[in-house]
Amino acid sequence: MTASIKAVLLGDAMIPSPGFEQAWRKHLGAFGEPLVVGEWEPDWSKLQYRRLEVEKTGPEHETVPDQIVADGADGELLAGLFVPVSSKVMDAMPNLRVVGVSRAGVENVNVAEATSRGIAVFHVMGRNAHAVSDFAIGMMLAEARNIGRAHHAIKTGEWRKTFSNSAIVPEISGRTIGLVGFGYIGSLVAKKLSGFDVRVLVYDPYTAAEVLTEAGVEPASLETVLSESDIVSLHARLSDDNKGMIGAEQIALMKPTAILVNTARAGLIDEPALAEALRENKIAGAALDVFSTEPIPADHPFLDLDNVTLTTHLAGTTADALANSPFLLMADIAALLTGGKPRFLKNPEVLQDPRFAAWLESVKQG
Template sequence: MKIVVADSIFLTEEYRKRLEALGELEIYDSVPVSQEEFIKRIKDAEVVIVGRYGVNARALRSAPKLKMISLWQTGFDNVDLETATESGVIVSNVPSYAFDSVAEFVFALSLDLLRRVHLADMNLRKGLFDWKYYVGNQLMSKTIGVLGTGEIGKRVIEIAHGFNMNVLSVTAHPSSDKEKALGIKFVDLDTLLLESDIVTLHVPLTPETEHIIGARELAKMKPTAVLINTARGKVVDEAALIEALKEKKIAGAGLDVFEKEPLPMDSPLLEMHNVVLTPHIAFLSEESLDECTYMSIENVEMFIKGKPQNVVNSSVIKG
């Protein structure tokens, strides 16, 4: 069994040894600079562990021995699942990790925006020491709108209660019992947008959620509100967001994900002072990295034992 770690992931000596015990191991500790390089890395692999690099139809068809892809992440929108299934390739992800890391990062971005931390730091380094430029707002008693009540959304809600915030939420499956248990109020999307001081997104990228926040939705938000996106870049219409920020339809945005990653250096977002930008790192803590690697390797181990787990294209097994 040839196993290829196809791009850069968190891999300690302990985890390396676990992989070596499973078969012939080849490790690449860098992101491929081109599709051709990625294909060259995986062409003879039977199992591929891949982080953020996309696995398209061309790559899949260039790896005839490939039997399994273990994703070092939760999202799987960067894999051509249709082609993988047609080719009989099992794709497994890490569905349950980094809840705390991502939820905490929501408030790191929110506090930075509301208290203008990034501006104060930037200007202090230039010698500007004057408090009146940085009058901000506190989280206490503000309303946060949480779009999605999966594990991360629920953790965000718990932290919000610690700040004594009012919580509104939109979910696909509302119920009075769930509402009571979470201490929130379920509303429709328009109400959430109209009433929230912070809108934070915690939905997967699907055809239904792509551009769920667009020009129409941004126009409904308070001019003093901020948008936080640590989910997937394409759940927000980035062009519409840029326009809303320019026209001051909303006060700011904290963005960890983008429609195109890496964020192009000519993006107008890079010139805006009412935006905090980070390079897809909400999940990035020592604790979550270890958890993700543990599970992605366990996915490989279970596949080799004939008991694949966390499979996102389950029809390949049923077929």
């Protein structure tokens, strides 16, 4: 016999609530019906703005979702994708013990506050790793071979054969690819690049050199990655320590024939410095899926450049990645609640908190 858990499931325009409800029923249905099922932000364009603001500033500036104010005060579990989980939300849900977001990043959760209150935080590592790694390699090829620019030219009535990099258009084979970050996504990029017969340099201060060597890549400093690579691809998570890590000084280390790819976080790059470098042809090109402001403003300098490929924050968005992530999340929460070992618990120290431990024991006892 298991205890009932009062769950609040709030989807959004990217993963609507039925996905979370179906995942709940499959993996946690034994704990009863959800208390609340609804949408935090069902409007796609509004979601893109709100989630980017939360990514940049954290969840505290957001208000408590209406569904929580109206019906969710007794909730013990809160799950969603981009729903902001602030201290105000925790105040409004005094019985909250589990927060789950079906994404790798936890920028929309005040994790420190949750931990201090004995609330477990779950996320889903690697849910879109294949999607992003595929896209990153696609961006390398698109920028190097002018795929997007040629497509645009044909669509606008021009049969274009000359581009800013026409004198140096490279083949990928035999080149040096530099990866900044070697988590699940970075390691998949390296694995998928192996068929191109390339040399792969990796800068990741959090991954042991022997792990990189065993993966068939070469550990290197950031300076070496930037100065020796023909293509540099960013796969690091954004933190206070690495914000703006690729600025004018770092770009100056790159070859004039090099390409910079970013499918990670916009904050890793000093955008004005990159725009200036591209305008002055200090590097050959860039391919970017993320921007400090989204949608990108109409007066952004990138829009006037012919040596940059731009996409609309698409790298992690595939039907497979989105549809599967609530099921991965609920399965991992279920593992903890049924005595197993979860893979995606962000703050495992909370397991020692007497408030959480007592709640978990009550759930297991029924």
